[in-house]
Structures are given as C-alpha cells and as structure tokens.
Amino acid sequence: MRRLGHGGRIAVIWLLSTTVGMVLVAIFLAPILPPGNGSKQASGQQFDNEVLLLVSVAITAMIVVYFGYTLIVFRERDTKATVDGPSIRGNAGIQTTWVVGTTIVVLFLAAFGTYELLGGAGGGQGANPVFVPSASAAVLQPNHKPLQVQVIGQQWQFTFRYPSEGGFESASFVLPVNQEVELHVTSLDVIHSFWVPALGLKADANPGVDNVAYITPKKVGPVQIHCAELCGLFHGYMFDTGHVVSQSAFKAWAASQRQFVSPITKDLPKYDTHYLPDPPFRAG
Amino acid sequence: MSSDTAVVRTPGAGAPLWRRLVGFNLLTGILLGIGGFYLGWFGAHWLVNGLDIESLDYFGDTGQNDLALFFGYILGVIGFLVGLGFANYPFARLRGYPPSLREKEEARGVGRYLRLNTDHKVVGMQYFVGIGFFFLVAGLNAMLIRFELLRPEPNVWPAGNYLTLVTEHGTMMMGMMTSGILGPFANYLVPIMIGARRMAFPRIEALTFWLLMAAGVILISGIEYGGIPTGWTGYEPLNDQANMGMDAYIMFFALVGLSMCLLGLNMLATVITMRAPGMTWTRLPMFVWGVLSTAVLMLLAAPVLIVVLMMAGFDRTIQTSFFIPAMGGSSYLFENLFWVFGHPEVYILALPGFGIVLELLPVFARKPLWGYRLAVAGFLGVSLLSWTVWQHHIFVSGINSDLRPFYMLSTELISIPTGFTFLCAMGTIWRGRIRFTVPMLFCLAWVFNFLFGGLSGIFLSDVPSDVTTHGSFFSMAHFHYTIMGGLIFTFFAAIYYWLPKMTGYMLNDRLGKAHFWLMFVSFNSTFGPLFALGFLGMPRRVVTYPSNLQWLNDWVSASAFVLGISMLIFLVNLVYSQLFARVPAGDNPWASKSLEFQLPSPVPVHNFDRIPVIVGDPYGYGEEGSVVARPPTVPIPAGGGA
Numbered sequence: 015m016r017r018l019g020h021g022g023r024i025a026v027i028w029l030l031s032t033t034v035g036m037v038l039v040a041i042f043l044a045p046i047l048p049p050g051n052g053s054k055q056a057s058g059q060q061f062d063n064e065v066l067l068l069v070s071v072a073i074t075a076m077i078v079v080y081f082g083y084t085l086i087v088f089r090e091r092d093t094k095a096t097v098d099g100p101s102i103r104g105n106a107g108i109q110t111t112w113v114v115g116t117t118i119v120v121l122f123l124a125a126f127g128t129y130e131l132l133g134g135a136g137g138g139q140g141a142n143p144v145f146v147p148s149a150s151a152a153v154l155q156p157n158h159k160p161l162q163v164q165v166i167g168q169q170w171q172f173t174f175r176y177p178s179e180g181g182f183e184s185a186s187f188v189l190p191v192n193q194e195v196e197l198h199v200t201s202l203d204v205i206h207s208f209w210v211p212a213l214g215l216k217a218d219a220n221p222g223v224d225n226v227a228y229i230t231p232k233k234v235g236p237v238q239i240h241c242a243e244l245c246g247l248f249h250g251y252m253f254d255t256g257h258v259v260s261q262s263a264f265k266a267w268a269a270s271q272r273q274f275v276s277p278i279t280k281d282l283p284k285y286d287t288h289y290l291p292d293p294p295f296r297a298g
Numbered sequence: 299m300s301s302d303t304a305v306v307r308t309p310g311a312g313a314p315l316w317r318r319l320v321g322f323n324l325l326t327g328i329l330l331g332i333g334g335f336y337l338g339w340f341g342a343h344w345l346v347n348g349l350d351i352e353s354l355d356y357f358g359d360t361g362q363n364d365l366a367l368f369f370g371y372i373l374g375v376i377g378f379l380v381g382l383g384f385a386n387y388p389f390a391r392l393r394g395y396p397p398s399l400r401e402k403e404e405a406r407g408v409g410r411y412l413r414l415n416t417d418h419k420v421v422g423m424q425y426f427v428g429i430g431f432f433f434l435v436a437g438l439n440a441m442l443i444r445f446e447l448l449r450p451e452p453n454v455w456p457a458g459n460y461l462t463l464v465t466e467h468g469t470m471m472m473g474m475m476t477s478g479i480l481g482p483f484a485n486y487l488v489p490i491m492i493g494a495r496r497m498a499f500p501r502i503e504a505l506t507f508w509l510l511m512a513a514g515v516i517l518i519s520g521i522e523y524g525g526i527p528t529g530w531t532g533y534e535p536l537n538d539q540a541n542m543g544m545d546a547y548i549m550f551f552a553l554v555g556l557s558m559c560l561l562g563l564n565m566l567a568t569v570i571t572m573r574a575p576g577m578t579w580t581r582l583p584m585f586v587w588g589v590l591s592t593a594v595l596m597l598l599a600a601p602v603l604i605v606v607l608m609m610a611g612f613d614r615t616i617q618t619s620f621f622i623p624a625m626g627g628s629s630y631l632f633e634n635l636f637w638v639f640g641h642p643e644v645y646i647l648a649l650p651g652f653g654i655v656l657e658l659l660p661v662f663a664r665k666p667l668w669g670y671r672l673a674v675a676g677f678l679g680v681s682l683l684s685w686t687v688w689q690h691h692i693f694v695s696g697i698n699s700d701l702r703p704f705y706m707l708s709t710e711l712i713s714i715p716t717g718f719t720f721l722c723a724m725g726t727i728w729r730g731r732i733r734f735t736v737p738m739l740f741c742l743a744w745v746f747n748f749l750f751g752g753l754s755g756i757f758l759s760d761v762p763s764d765v766t767t768h769g770s771f772f773s774m775a776h777f778h779y780t781i782m783g784g785l786i787f788t789f790f791a792a793i794y795y796w797l798p799k800m801t802g803y804m805l806n807d808r809l810g811k812a813h814f815w816l817m818f819v820s821f822n823s824t825f826g827p828l829f830a831l832g833f834l835g836m837p838r839r840v841v842t843y844p845s846n847l848q849w850l851n852d853w854v855s856a857s858a859f860v861l862g863i864s865m866l867i868f869l870v871n872l873v874y875s876q877l878f879a880r881v882p883a884g885d886n887p888w889a890s891k892s893l894e895f896q897l898p899s900p901v902p903v904h905n906f907d908r909i910p911v912i913v914g915d916p917y918g919y920g921e922e923g924s925v926v927a928r929p930p931t932v933p934i935p936a937g938g939g940a
Contacts, residue, residue, distance in 0.1 A: 093733060101665070242837045
C-alpha cells in the first residue's frame with residue numbers, strides 16, 4: 015500500500031472523527047435536543063436541530079482536524095531564524111471544488127429547511143398564514159376545524175381567550191391533546207413574544223396585529239410559558255405554566271370556566287383579531 | 299508656514315500651565331459641552347413652559363421633558379466640538395485665510411492627543427485609547443450582568459437597573475466597537491498601507507472620533523435620566539413608552555451612525571483616490587480590502603439607522619406616530635428599518651476581523667496569501683449579501699410568512715463567501731513554517747470561534763430551528779461567538795501585531811500568551827454553555843430564571859469573571875510594556891513584507907519622505923527578491939502631496 019500524503023492522512027482522520035462524532039451525537043445528544051416531542055411541530059423542529067447538528071459535526075471535524083494537523087506538522091521548529099515557506103498562491107482545482115461543495119451544502123440546507131417549514135413549524139405567521147399544517151387534511155375532512163385560542167400579551171402577563179368555547183377569557187393556558195390549535199397572538203401595549211418551548215411554539219405579540227401560529231400538542235402535562243421579547247421592566251417575570259390535558263378534561267375545564275367567568279365575559283370587548291389600545295402614556 | 303496662515307495661536311511649551319490650558323482643547327470642549335447642554339436644557343424648558351405651544355404642552359407638567367433633553371444633547375455636542383476647535387478652520391477659510399496643515403504639523407507632545415488633530419496616526423491612537431476605555435466600561439457592565447445572574451431571583455440589581463445594565467452593555471459594545479478596528483487600526487494603517495500621507499478628509503476623520511466620544515458620554519448619562527429598558531435593539535413601542543433615558547440611547551446611536559457614515563465615506567474616498575502609483579486593486583493588502591468592504595456597509599447602512607432613530611425621536615418629542623399602532627403607526631416599521639441597518643452592522647463588525655486574519659496568517663506562516671482573488675470575492679460577497687437577509691431577525695414576528703424561504707436561503711448563502719475566508723486561511727498555512735506568536739494565536743482562535751459562531755448561525759437561519767432558538771440564550775451565544783470571538787479576538791491580534799509599530803515598543807510576549815490562553819479558554823467556557831441554556835429554554839434579557847438552570851448560569855458567571863481577569867492581564871501588559879519595560883520594536887519586528895513595516899517605528903509625521911512606487915503585493919514570502927515598493931523615480935517633497 016502506498017504511503018499516504020498529508021492530504022490523505024487528513025482525509026482519513028477527518029472521516030474517522032466525523033463518523034465517531036456523528037454516531038456519538040446521534041446516540042447521546044440528538045434525543046435530548048429541544049424542543050422534544052411535545053407537539054407535532056416540536057418534533058419537526060427537533061428533527062431540524064438533529065440534522066443541522068450532524069452537518070455541524072462534519073464541518074467542525076473538518077476544520078479542527080485540518081488546523082490541528084497542519085499546525086502540528088508545519089510548525090516552525092527553529093524559531094530563531096526566519097525562513098520562508100514555499101510560494102503557493104492558489105489552486106484552481108481546490109478552489110472550484112470548495113465553491114461548488116459549499117454551494118451544494120448550502121442549497122441542500124435551504125431546501126431542507128423550506129420543506130420542514132411547510133407545516134408552519136410552530137412559528138408566528140401573521141394574519142394570513144401561508145404554511146398551514148393540515149391544508150390537505152382540511153380538504154379531506156370538510157368539517158375539520160382547528161381549535162382557536164387567542165393569546166393577548168400585555169405588560170407583564172399573557173391572557174387567553176377561547177372564541178370557539180363561548181369567548182371567555184382566562185389567565186390559564188389550557189390546550190387539549192391531539193387537537194390542532196390555531197393560536198392568534200396579539201398585544202395590547204408593546205411587543206411581546208409568546209414562547210412555549212415544550213410545544214415548539216413561538217409567535218411575537220405585536221399591538222394591533224393578529225399573528226397566527228399552528229400547534230398540535232401530543233403529550234399531556236404542564237408546559238412552561240415565557241415572554242421571549244424584551245417588553246419592559248418586568249419582562250423577566252413574564253412566565254407562566256400552561257397545561258396540555260386530555261380532550262374530555264379540556265371540555266370540562268372550558269365548561270366550568272365559561273360558567274365561572276360568565277359575569278365578566280359579557281363586559282369584555284367583542285372578540286376581535288386585535289384590539290387597538292389607547293396611545294401609550296409615559297410613566298412620570 | 300508663514301504667520302498669516304496661523305488662525306489661532308497656541309502658547310508654546312515655555313508658557314505657564316494655566317496659559318497652556320486656555321485654548322481650543324479637550325478641557326475647553328468639555329466646558330463648552332456642559333454649557334451647551336444646559337443652554338439647550340433650560341432653553342427648551344422655557345420654550346415649552348413659557349411659550350404656549352399646544353403640541354408640546356404635555357411636557358410641561360410631567361417632569362419628562364424629552365425635548366429639553368434632546369436640545370441639551372445637541373447643543374452640548376456642538377459646544378464640545380467648537381471647544382475642541384472644529385469651527386476654527388472653516389471660519390478661517392470663510393474669512394479668507396489660505397489652507398493650512400497646522401492642526402497636524404504644529405502639534406507636539408502629549409497635548410496633541412487632547413485636541414483636534416488631523417494626523418491620521420494621532421487620530422488612530424486617540425481611537426485606541428477612547429474606544430478601549432468604552433470597551434472596558436461595557437465589559438464591566440457584562441460583569442455586573444453576570445453578577446446578577448448568579449442567582450435565579452434578583453439579588454443585586456432590581457429589574458429596572460438590570461435592564462439598564464443590559465442596554466448599556468449591548469448598546470455601548472455595538473455602537474463603540476463598530477469602529478473598534480476601523481477606528482484605531484484602519485485610520486492609522488490604511489494611508490500607510492496604500493502609500494499615502496494622509497486620509498482623504500483629515501478633519502472629518504478627527505470629527506468621527508470626537509463624535510464617538512461625545513456619544514459615549516451621552517449613553518452613560520442615560521442612567522441619570524431613568525435608565526434605558528429596551529436593550530440595544532430599542533424596539534418600538536417600548537421605546538416610546540420608556541423614560542427620558544431612552545433619549546440618551548437615541549442620541550447615542552444617531553451620533554454613532556453619523557460617525558460611522560463619515561468614517562466609511564472617508565475610508566472609501568481614501569482607498570479609491572489616494573493609492574500610491576502602482577498600488578493596483580490586486581496589490582491591495584487584505585486588511586485594506588476588509589476595511590473597504592466594511593466602509594461600503596458603513597456608508598450605506600448608517601443613514602438608515604440615523605433616520606429610524608430620528609423617527610423614534612420625533613415620536614417621543616413632537617408627537618408624530620410612526621411607530622404607535624393606535625395612531626396608525628407600526629411596530630414592524632421600526633423592526634424592519636432597524637434590521638436593514640442592523641444586519642449589515644454585524645458584518646461591519648465581522649469583516650475587518652476577516653481582513654486581519656488573512657493579513658496576518660501569511661506573515662506568521664511565512665507563505666503568500668493563498669487564493670487572493672477568492673478572498674476578495676468573499677469579502678465583497680459578504681458585503682453584498684448582507685443587505686438581503688435582515689428579516690431573519692423577525693422570523694416569528696408575523697410579517698411576510700411567504701418570504702421565509704427566501705430569507706432562509708439568502709442567510710445561508712452568506713456562508714459561501716464566508717467560507718472563502720476559511721479556505722484561504724487553510725490554504726495559506728498549508729506547508730508553511732508556522733510561528734505561534736501572540737498575534738498568530740489570536741488569529742487561529744478566530745478560526746475556532748468563528749466556526750462555532752457560523753455553525754450556530756445556520757440553526758438561527760433555519761426557520762423551524764429558529765422557532766426554538768430565537769430570542770433565547772442560544773442566539774445570544776451565537777452573536778457573542780461571532781462578534782466577540784470574531785471581532786474582539788482579531789482586535790487583540792491587531793494590537794499585539796501593530797501596536798509596536800504605532801508606539802515603537804513591543805508588548806510583553808509572556809504576558810501576551812497568558813492573556814491569550816486565559817481569554818481563549820474562559821471565552822469558550824463562558825459562551826459555550828449559553829448554547830445549552832438557550833436550548834433549555836432561557837430567554838434573553840431576563841433578571842430571573844428557572845432555578846434548575848442555576849448551576850449552568852453560575853458556571854457561565856465564574857467563567858465570565860475569569861474572562862474579565864484576562865482583560866486585566868492585557869491592561870497590565872499594556873502599561874508595563876509601553877510605560878516601563880519599553881523594549882524597542884525596531885522597524886520590522888515580525889519580518890513582514892507589508893509596506894507599513896518598511897517605515898521607521900513610530901511612523902514619522904508625513905509617513906513617506908517620498909511617495910513610494912508599489913511594485914508587488916505584500917505577500918511575496920518565499921519569492922526571491924520580492925519587494926512591495928521601491929523608491930520613486932520622481933521625487934515628491936514632503937508636504938507637497940499633503
């Protein structure tokens with residue numbers, strides 16, 4: 015067998031370290047990547063994170079192995095004298111390969127991301143969402159209707175309105191499991207961002223704007239809610255716990271809430287996609 | 299110089315101290331600045347309270363007179379500049395005096411650093427000290443932030459003070475360090491590297507520096523007026539709701555924008571028009587290419603910032619409603635305009651670093667730069683593409699959801715030209731004779747840090763992943779890896795490499811290596827875990843966090859304090875080696891072929907006695923008899939080309 019040159023050795027070390035790195039990442043790191051399997055969209059995001067992490071492992075290994083090897087092998091042993099290396103000013107083949115190679119990787123990543131985005135990916139899409147998860151499902155089942163939940167951000171709390179359950183407003187965020195939910199996120203004052211990490215849901219709450227996001231919870235249990243956009247003094251305290259419950263438990267909760275807050279509900283402003291607040295007043 | 303060109307006399311060295319303090323200098327600037335501030339402040343109060351202007355009445359009884367504060371800042375800055383002597387030359391010319399170079403040629407000693415000076419080398423040193431000061435202040439803010447995050451519940455600072463700290467840290471770093479490399483190093487080195495005696499607009503060059511200093515003081519004064527609660531992004535409508543401190547943010551960033559815009563203009567004009575004979579585009583050093591691609595972005599992006607801040611200022615003072623939804627405005631307008639500036643801005647921070655890495659690697663690998671044209675294409679490609687990506691900052695905001703794939707693609711496309719820089723770095727060290735000097739170590743750290751910064755950027759550009767990571771500590775870790783890992787590491791590489799040329803004295807090697815290793819390890823130990831914190835669901839800019847994240851936050855804080863200590867080692871090195879040890883650097887301590895190292899250290903006032911003729915690029919390592927310049931055939935007397 016012919017002795018490998020520097021390039022060949024680097025390639026072998028890179029392939030080995032990439033393989034080992036990818037296997038380790040796939041076994042140990044990928045399963046615990048966020049946001050987990052709390053919803054259909056969260057699973058999609060987790061898959062994206064896994065793929066990107068594996069690509070990153072390969073690229074990191076290439077750069078680290080290359081630099082590690084060259085810095086050790088080509089280091090100057092005699093630092094007293096200044097001796098120049100060979101004059102190499104480029105290599106058309108390598109430069110072309112690199113340009114083509116990086117372009118292919120980038121185009122693949124963009125195409126992959128776009129494909130994964132088609133279901134909406136749990137992000138806020140504004141008043142006219144383009145990437146609707148169950149567009150095909152809705153065609154097959156004409157009476158298919160996602161549950162609508164309105165999220166109203168204000169300094170420094172989120173409140174939730176359930177228009178299809180009688181339009182009551184609640185301070186609790188409760189969702190039924192295995193049900194497609196259409197969230198309408200809006201704000202009464204400054205920009206907030208409604209973030210439920212476990213559900214892979216994030217949508218900015220802008221005043222005067224209806225920001226729609228889709229989510230289909232898959233697991234029953236409590237979920238953390240954060241505000242992810244700096245919204246003033248108590249931004250850090252703008253967190254809460256929501257609950258994903260079974261469909262029957264949700265119906266029961268909605269019924270009790272509807273009755274419990276009914277005296278208030280009739281005084282609420284009519285349900286709307288957004289509520290224009292008064293102009294803000296400066297704290298004196 | 300005949301005496302009729304002397305516009306204002308400065309007393310000579312023999313004059314008593316009090317006499318030397320009188321005149322156009324920093325002291326006068328500060329006094330007139332304070333005077334101007336109070337003139338504006340009380341003048342506007344009189345305007346609002348004394349005159350009965352209906353639109354402004356609401357200021358009268360609130361104690362939040364934004365108009366007065368803006369007037370104070372504007373007149374204060376004008377007073378400061380007049381006190382420094384910026385008005386003298388224009389007025390002298392208006393009155394009919396001939397042009398002169400006296401701000402450059404008559405200044406001597408330490409005093410020349412404390413007044414208007416049009417020598418690009420003096421301005422470079424002024425920038426180095428001035429920016430360095432604000433870098434330390436902003437770094438100290440980061441230490442205080444990490445103090446607060448030692449515990450999940452607020453323990454050191456109340457929520458409002460914490461947000462002000464976050465804003466001061468972020469805004470000062472983003473605003474001041476924008477000129478972190480272009481200010482000290484491009485101002486000092488670009489004219490020398492291209493074989494010129496000065497910048498194209500020397501007075502504008504000095505103006506950019508003093509504007510920045512005034513801006514820095516204004517930003518800090520925001521603490522006095524109720525703090526700034528918005529972070530460096532200053533999103534509306536929170537911006538409109540905030541206390542008077544917000545005006546400090548607006549004024550600071552607008553002045554920084556003005557300074558950036560003028561700096562970019564000056565750099566562009568200098569590189570395009572002032573190159574020595576023979577300095578063709580393909581012989582330009584990579585550092586100059588980095589500066590050039592940055593300057594284009596500065597010139598074009600900064601006006602957007604100035605405009606959007608003016609709109610915010612009008613909303614806060616004369617009751618326009620650009621950003622107030624209830625009155626027909628839009629919060630998206632601010633987000634869009636801000637990021638149209640904001641994304642080029644982050645490449646303004648990154649590109650000079652690329653230039654420094656590719657400038658230094660050939661010197662310490664003792665090989666020519668590999669793939670010169672590809673590297674230049676990479677810089678220009680980044681510069682161009684950076685205009686097309688801004689909406690990736692607002693992927694979940696709810697606008698243009700159908701354009702997400704486009705912004706995802708354009709963002710990921712930037713990694714292609716960025717990759718060129720990596721390839722050229724890899725090609726340059728191949729089969730070289732690599733010497734691990736301190737500047738080289740900082741450049742190699744750039745490779746490592748920017749790799750992680752870039753790869754984490756792919757997560758943020760991918761829309762489904764961005765839904766997870768947006769607005770969390772993940773994105774915070776990402777931009778610290780690119781900006782601190784990219785800009786600040788190359789900033790230090792530049793200091794260790796070029797400061798001996800600028801001052802004539804070497805920096806201590808052993809302390810430099812200690813600084814490097816401590817900084818490199820603690821940097822990664824600080825910002826690496828932040829990726830995990832973001833993945834675990836910690837939002838940015840919060841004063842409280844879930845208690846299960848405490849041990850990770852404590853780890854980060856401890857590492858951040860070590861990172862702070864590494865900066866102290868650098869300061870000790872700087873003071874010790876420049877003031878006490880004073881080891882002479884000689885003309886060419888790194889055996890570099892670049893033009894600036896063919897001049898004496900420190901560089902004489904007029905740089906070149908004769909403008910050189912450039913005969914090659916500065917990367918001819920390993921090439922027999924390769925030189926960058928030869929003496930001119932036609933002598934040009936000193937001062938003649940200036």
